[in-house]
Amino acid sequence: MIMPNWKPVAEAILLSLLVAYFIWRGLVPSWNHVHHDFPNYLVSAQMVVQGEDLTLLYDDAWFNQRIKEAGIEEEGKFTPFPPITSFLMTPLAMLNPIHAKRIWVAVNLGLLILHLVLIRKLANTTWIRSAVIIFLLGAGMANNFLNGQVYLLISTLVFLAYWHYQRKSFGWAGILLAFAAIIKYLPIIFLAVLLIARNWRLVTAATLTLVALALLQLFYFGIDLNLQYLGILQAHLGGEISGQHGFLYQFQSWNSLFSRLFVFDESLNPQPLLNAPWLKSVLLAVIYSCMLWTFYKLWRLFGKENIEVILALVGIGVITLLPASATYHCILLLFPITLLIGHGKALEGKLGLFWLTSYGAMGFIPYGLFWNEAFPTVFLYPRLWLLILFFVLSLVIVSSNTGQKPKTAKV
8 A cells, every 4th residue: 555645735734724824914914904114114205205304213202293194093113224214115105005005015925926936946945845934934924014014025135145146146146135234234144254255246246335325325314313323223232122121021132131130120120030230241242252153163164165054054143142023033034944955954854843843933932821921031032042942953953964063152
């Protein structure tokens, strides 16, 4: 008796369930409602198109009032976006908000399909597995659509940059990475890796593009607003988010965790584990140092001959260090995952299944069960722990594919 191959059937059933969840929690509500953060992009674009004074762009109360005047009943703020982000939605600026949102949803569906094509090609896997990888993001992908976010666009730019990199079209690769980095700073880490790899053509193209975009931002918005943004960015990288306090466990970050454990605040954090703010700084320094040491050892082990492994592991590692994270930030894991699958046998065996499960858990874990302040603080950070687990498993998978185990710093 010939036993049926159950894997394709199981994958098809899983994909059906994942797509149903995405339609239910992401596509349908995003089509019918204008949720934050879309008003932040749209209203700022309206102000650009109408030639308004943007001096108060980072005044949260003033900007929130402008959202209300635009007929959108959602809270919002432009902080901490770079000023040039206000150009993103200019083609949609004069449309009714719900019509603009629906066009952006349609654009994102196109980007999602493009991801499907690129993941299948770069990971050398099947259509169904490529789709499963995308929709395992769960709440991450759904919230990107629901909130009108731009992370699928950022991910697309990174994917296309790598696609050009593979074809030795380094100029276009650098330009695309620069556009991604000017909108959201995280892709700058890939430029750092390629700088170490001495890909001068790509780095030069990226640098010139970033300088051109920075000059455009400077001349259009003025030096005062740009200096204001730099101050906001510095505070953001330190875990201080405008209009929100740094003790919020919803940020799922080391900054937030150590603030709750070691920083006393009479109203916001009256019972830390230990009132020792200096310990927060020391532990953050240790975490960052351990990650840098891990990256150094990875470079020594793989070098630029296996640049895709370095890009993937650095991409995942840096996401674990974000000063504040949301589910839709996990979209930026699609690129590293694709590279790791394309590099070896990441999806094979029990280890591969555990690896993929830890990734999917970030999008489907019921956070409400954990977010109870009666629990010990460490229980409030499930996504942070899942991210770290996913990073460690990625290291193990790469090690098993090379027959060597990289010496990673313990975090």
